[in-house]
Amino acid sequence: MTKTPYAELLGMLSRHRGVVGSFVVSERDGLAVDSNVQIGVHAEAVAALAASLHRKARLACGAAGCGVVTFLRLDAEKGGVLAAGRDDLVLVTISEARANVGLLRVEMMRAAKALT
Amino acid sequence: MPDEIRRLSDDLARDPSSLVFMPLADALRRAGQLDVALRVALRGLDRHPYLPDAHDVLARIHADRGDLERASDEWEMALRLDPSHAQANLGLGFVEFRRGDLESAERRLSTVPPAEQTPGVAAALAHVRSALGARPANGAAVVVPNGSGPAEPIVAPEPTAPIEAIAPVETVVAVQTPAPPPAASAWTTPRSTRAVTEFPSPDPTRTKQLFDSALDGSDQHALLVDGDGLVLAGAYADGSGKDVAEVIAAELAGVSSEAERAMRHLGLGAWTSLLVEADDAIVAMTPAPNGSLLVVTASRKTPVGLVRLLLDRVLARARDWLVRVS
Numbered sequence: 001m002t003k004t005p006y007a008e009l010l011g012m013l014s015r016h017r018g019v020v021g022s023f024v025v026s027e028r029d030g031l032a033v034d035s036n037v038q039i040g041v042h043a044e045a046v047a048a049l050a051a052s053l054h055r056k057a058r059l060a061c062g063a064a065g066c067g068v069v070t071f072l073r074l075d076a077e078k079g080g081v082l083a084a085g086r087d088d089l090v091l092v093t094i095s096e097a098r099a100n101v102g103l104l105r106v107e108m109m110r111a112a113k114a115l116t
Numbered sequence: 117m118p119d120e121i122r123r124l125s126d127d128l129a130r131d132p133s134s135l136v137f138m139p140l141a142d143a144l145r146r147a148g149q150l151d152v153a154l155r156v157a158l159r160g161l162d163r164h165p166y167l168p169d170a171h172d173v174l175a176r177i178h179a180d181r182g183d184l185e186r187a188s189d190e191w192e193m194a195l196r197l198d199p200s201h202a203q204a205n206l207g208l209g210f211v212e213f214r215r216g217d218l219e220s221a222e223r224r225l226s227t228v229p230p231a232e233q234t235p236g237v238a239a240a241l242a243h244v245r246s247a248l249g250a251r252p253a254n255g256a257a258v259v260v261p262n263g264s265g266p267a268e269p270i271v272a273p274e275p276t277a278p279i280e281a282i283a284p285v286e287t288v289v290a291v292q293t294p295a296p297p298p299a300a301s302a303w304t305t306p307r308s309t310r311a312v313t314e315f316p317s318p319d320p321t322r323t324k325q326l327f328d329s330a331l332d333g334s335d336q337h338a339l340l341v342d343g344d345g346l347v348l349a350g351a352y353a354d355g356s357g358k359d360v361a362e363v364i365a366a367e368l369a370g371v372s373s374e375a376e377r378a379m380r381h382l383g384l385g386a387w388t389s390l391l392v393e394a395d396d397a398i399v400a401m402t403p404a405p406n407g408s409l410l411v412v413t414a415s416r417k418t419p420v421g422l423v424r425l426l427l428d429r430v431l432a433r434a435r436d437w438l439v440r441v442s
Contacts, residue, residue: 020382042381049378053371057392060367060399064413065354067395074375077385081378094382 009091009111010036016107018079018099024115025051027058027090041094046081050074050092054083071109073101084112091115121147128156133163138173145177153177158332165422168194172203184211185329189429196428202228206237213240218248323349330433331426335415338430340438343407345369349437352413364411371401372409389427391420400427405438 021037030048137160175190
């Protein structure tokens with residue numbers, strides 16, 4: 001089994017408290033390029049939806065003249081989805097409510113700059 | 117008073133991140149320098165968005181400016197941050213009285229602990245109860261002498277009606293002259309017939325301004341979008357002044373359903389907000405009633421936490437408006 005260039009990054013994110021999965025997804029087609037998720041997480045479905053949300057946010061921000069999207073955070077009652085993109089690739093993390101979102105945000109934005 | 121303001125200004129200049137902005141803003145308000153007071157309070161809230169006392173001070177400034185809607189929003193925010201905030205309860209009681217909602221005003225004022233009951237509060241409560249006692253048995257609203265009556269129960273306060281007549285600010289102002297005696301005008305039936313701008317009717321030209329009074333500056337915008345990506349209310353102009361609200365709404369069509377599906381797959385419960393950080397702006401969204409989506413944008417210099425509070429404030433307004441037009 002071949003390791004992708006993102007394996008180390010995803011492993012690092014998944015070790016954070018409250019993170020149940022992370023993956024790199026193509027925004028264009030919603031396909032997961034690589035993932036590191038706990039058993040039971042519907043990685044492919046969530047990857048596609050996260051990519052779609054990121055695309056909509058990017059297009060809306062473009063229309064509004066807000067510039068390039070750097071970070072996206074979808075909050076729910078028991079956790080949320082964080083995403084940081086660069087070009088076509090989006091780094092996505094699924095977190096429970098106990099996760100340190102501030103720390104994840106900083107690490108994801110830093111990591112997203114290295115996505116190629 | 118000028119000495120106090122000067123001293124507090126010096127203190128704030130020495131340490132811009134200190135909490136002295138609260139007594140300074142309030143001293144300026146009491147001195148009648150409302151515009152300066154507003155600027156000081158807003159700047160302080162930029163740094164300390166989660167301080168209920170700071171929202172209380174801002175509410176008082178809005179109230180003294182005659183903007184009861186914003187005052188009400190700020191007091192509600194203070195109560196969200198601290199549900200036992202007595203001054204915010206008092207302030208909202210004041211607003212409800214002004215709106216002719218005497219039952220609510222009485223309920224709020226009754227919750228004020230005896231220790232917080234200044235002579236102004238006691239007088240206000242007595243006045244409200246007296247008015248309630250005089251109310252017709254069918255519960256109809258009390259008709260105000262100026263004839264605005266139940267059809268127009270919302271009237272602006274007289275400029276001379278200071279908010280501290282019912283809610284002095286000893287609790288937040290470290291250095292302050294004794295609270296003035298209750299001004300009778302604050303709790304007498306309003307005389308002005310100038311209507312406070314309330315939620316607009318579905319008049320298309322007015323729905324664009326629905327959120328204006330809930331926003332804090334020209335760099336903030338709010339849009340209410342239905343499930344099909346059509347604008348319901350609010351406005352958005354890009355940097356060149358071009359109205360791009362419909363384009364943004366169209367791009368955001370389906371965001372609610374996709375967020376909902378993602379959360380369902382993950383078993384994380386209902387989605388509550390979506391925050392997007394871009395190079396030049398922060399965009400926050402939240403589900404609104406009837407499958408609609410509320411979108412708020414603010415400049416990048418706005419603290420992210422403050423944008424979330426702003427979203428709450430605008431959502432409260434959107435909910436009220438949707439109830440009215442539905």
